[in-house]
Amino acid sequence: MQTPIEPGIFLPSLELWLDSRRVKPEGFISHAHSDHLASHHHVLATAETIALAAQRMKIKQAMPLSYGEPLERDDYTLTLYPAGHCLGAAQVAIDVHASGERIVYTGDLHLGHDLFGRPATPLACDTLIIDATFGHPAYVFPARASVIDDVCAWVRETLRNGEVPVVLAYSLGKGQEALHILLEAGFNVQVHESTYAMTAVYLQMGAKFPGRLQRWRGKREEGTVVLMPPHVRNRRETFALEPFRTLLLSGWAIDPSCKYRMRVDEALPLSDHCDWIQLNEYVERAQPQRIFTMFGPQHFSAHLRDKGMDAWPLEAHQAALF
Numbered sequence: 001m002q003t004p005i006e007p008g009i010f011l012p013s014l015e016l017w018l019d020s021r022r023v024k025p026e027g028f029i030s031h032a033h034s035d036h037l038a039s040h041h042h043v044l045a046t047a048e049t050i051a052l053a054a055q056r057m058k059i060k061q062a063m064p065l066s067y068g069e070p071l072e073r074d075d076y077t078l079t080l081y082p083a084g085h086c087l088g089a090a091q092v093a094i095d096v097h098a099s100g101e102r103i104v105y106t107g108d109l110h111l112g113h114d115l116f117g118r119p120a121t122p123l124a125c126d127t128l129i130i131d132a133t134f135g136h137p138a139y140v141f142p143a144r145a146s147v148i149d150d151v152c153a154w155v156r157e158t159l160r161n162g163e164v165p166v167v168l169a170y171s172l173g174k175g176q177e178a179l180h181i182l183l184e185a186g187f188n189v190q191v192h193e194s195t196y197a198m199t200a201v202y203l204q205m206g207a208k209f210p211g212r213l214q215r216w217r218g219k220r221e222e223g224t225v226v227l228m229p230p231h232v233r234n235r236r237e238t239f240a241l242e243p244f245r246t247l248l249l250s251g252w253a254i255d256p257s258c259k260y261r262m263r264v265d266e267a268l269p270l271s272d273h274c275d276w277i278q279l280n281e282y283v284e285r286a287q288p289q290r291i292f293t294m295f296g297p298q299h300f301s302a303h304l305r306d307k308g309m310d311a312w313p314l315e316a317h318q319a320a321l322f
């Protein structure tokens with residue numbers, strides 16, 4: 001089969017694109033992180049993903065799909081399931097009519113509950129295409145409750161020292177998780193505008209936060225925590241007038257060099273991806289006959305092959321399967 005060199009996944013026999021980065025006549029979008037988006041002529045996604053993606057690109061035409069409600073096509077049936085990664089994130093199961101094969105593409109995945117309490121669970125399938133961002137045994141995340149305790153302890157200590165706690169978390173997904181954690185712990189939080197815009201969509205879609213959403217307008221109120229995305233530039237200039245400390249929330253915090261590479265004062269491993277344990281759990285429960293891994297180290301597919309499975313990494317620009 002010819003392999004077009006394009007980012008995304010293409011199922012040629014079904015003429016179906018999954019998370020293509022280039023504009024297609026029709027494309028499925030697993031979630032609204034910008035490395036999964038393109039302004040397709042017709043978008044298939046959850047209503048939440050469509051609403052969040054509309055903040056970042058022009059949506060021409062879209063069909064909102066609900067979790068668990070099958071979309072019937074001539075050649076296949078497509079059904080979405082929660083992916084636990086950010087609002088609206090979906091795994092997709094594709095039942096191919098001709099062969100009876102079930103293909104599952106996880107998109108970015110984290111097993112567990114999202115802010116709405118929707119559980120992401122492994123899906124039984126014949127062919128599994130799985131996000132293996134943290135596919136190495138070094139990446140085993142501590143229990144979420146202990147990371148939350150560490151985040152809150154860091155914020156308290158920073159405030160006690162008379163410094164401004166600046167929590168750095170991606171504007172979609174991690175940002176809302178961080179906001180929820182900080183509000184629940186009783187902190188006042190001022191939110192950068194990009195995180196604020198995404199949080200407003202969460203609220204429109206019915207998400208509940210245990211406190212008030214306040215926008216950061218470049219001036220900090222006494223005693224508050226500032227929440228912003230890691231890439232926001234010039235933050236040292238922004239805070240030039242007062243002492244501040246930065247805390248990055250990322251799965252990469254497992255790596256001891258993370259805080260130096262990311263130029264932050266502290267980093268804690270709060271992740272919206274599966275760790276090594278969850279990845280192995282997924283494969284064990286899904287029982288696929290063949291596996292393609294996406295992103296992350298190639299260690300995970302090699303580990304699965306050692307266990308006798310037919311598992312291979314998808315190269316960064318290897319789009320077409322089968």
Ligand SMILES: [Zn+2]
Nearest residue numbers: 031033085108
């Ligand atoms: Zn993502």
